[in-house]
Amino acid sequence: MERLLIEFPKRSRRELETIDASMEYERWARQKVAALKRTAEKQRLELNQRVRDMLHQDVARIQAEVEQKLTALKQEAKSRQIKQQHGENLEKYEDKMRTIKALQELERKREEEAEQKRAEEFRAHASEAKSKADEYKQTKTRERVLKEQEEAEKELRAQEELKRKIDENKDKVELRDQAAREKIEKRVVDKANTAREKEEKKQRINELIEGYKFRPKVDADEERLAQATEAMKIRGTTEFDMGDNVALFKDYGYKVDELMKDLRFKMSTVLTV
Numbered sequence: 507m508e509r510l511l512i513e514f515p516k517r518s519r520r521e522l523e524t525i526d527a528s529m530e531y532e533r534w535a536r537q538k539v540a541a542l543k544r545t546a547e548k549q550r551l552e553l554n555q556r557v558r559d560m561l562h563q564d565v566a567r568i569q570a571e572v573e574q575k576l577t578a579l580k581q582e583a584k585s586r587q588i589k590q591q592h593g594e595n596l597e598k599y600e601d602k603m604r605t606i607k608a609l610q611e612l613e614r615k616r617e618e619e620a621e622q623k624r625a626e627e628f629r630a631h632a633s634e635a636k637s638k639a640d641e642y643k644q645t646k647t648r649e650r651v652l653k654e655q656e657e658a659e660k661e662l663r664a665q666e667e668l669k670r671k672i673d674e675n676k677d678k679v680e681l682r683d684q685a686a687r688e689k690i691e692k693r694v695v696d697k698a699n700t701a702r703e704k705e706e707k708k709q710r711i712n713e714l715i716e717g718y719k720f721r722p723k724v725d726a727d728e729e730r731l732a733q734a735t736e737a738m739k740i741r742g743t744t745e746f747d748m749g750d751n752v753a754l755f756k757d758y759g760y761k762v763d764e765l766m767k768d769l770r771f772k773m774s775t776v777l778t779v
Contacts (some may be wrong), residue, residue: 568606672773
């Protein structure tokens with residue numbers, strides 16, 4: 507799979523997975539055919555060896571019998587020294603040899619027929635295996651196509667459902683956005699009014715102080731202003747325990763870093779953008 511990603515970077519992962527599955531199946535089919543060939547070859551060799559052994563045994567037995575009879579005939583011919591009987595025995599020996607040759611030829615034909623039969627069986631088996639492999643590949647392809655169609659239909663339905671919900675809640679979202687904008691504008695105005703009131707109050711205090719006849723004279727202590735207060739010192743030496751992390755009240759809202767978890771806020775943000 508990594509090699510395919512390197513060789514075909516522009517192809518999608520789904521196409522590469524299909525190619526990888528096809529190559530894996532072809533590799534498996536080649537291995538299966540090779541295993542079948544090895545098994546058939548092994549069986550053929552074993553059968554040939556058995557046939558040869560049987561032929562050798564039969565030929566050796568017949569030759570032994572013939573040689574034994576021939577020896578007997580020769581001894582008898584020598585003892586009797588009868589030419590006619592010797593000729594008859596020689597004719598019998600020739601008949602036996604012709605019989606042996608006929609048997610060998612018959613065995614050879616049987617071996618050729620058996621070899622041809624095994625070859626036909628192997629071809630039939632290979633053809634059947636190939637047809638099954640093609641059928642399996644077509645089945646897998648159909649299943650993959652159906653699965654892709656189901657996923658596409660499911661995604662299309664989800665998009666249509668989301669679009670319908672957005673259309674249904676569009677007016678509500680706009681109202682909430684309008685209310686939120688008005689609230690923000692009000693906060694800005696209130697903040698400006700508060701700042702203005704603080705400035706006016708500070709100005710009145712300064713005017714009153716300037717109007718005092720007798721003002722106290724106090725030396726400024728810059729070091730005291732820069733150093734930590736007693737409360738800050740106590741806070742720095744305080745050790746916190748698990749009791750300080752206890753939540754007394756349950757918080758049903760969202761923090762600043764958790765705003766996008768609110769579906770309403772997320773939807774209003776998307777529609778605003």
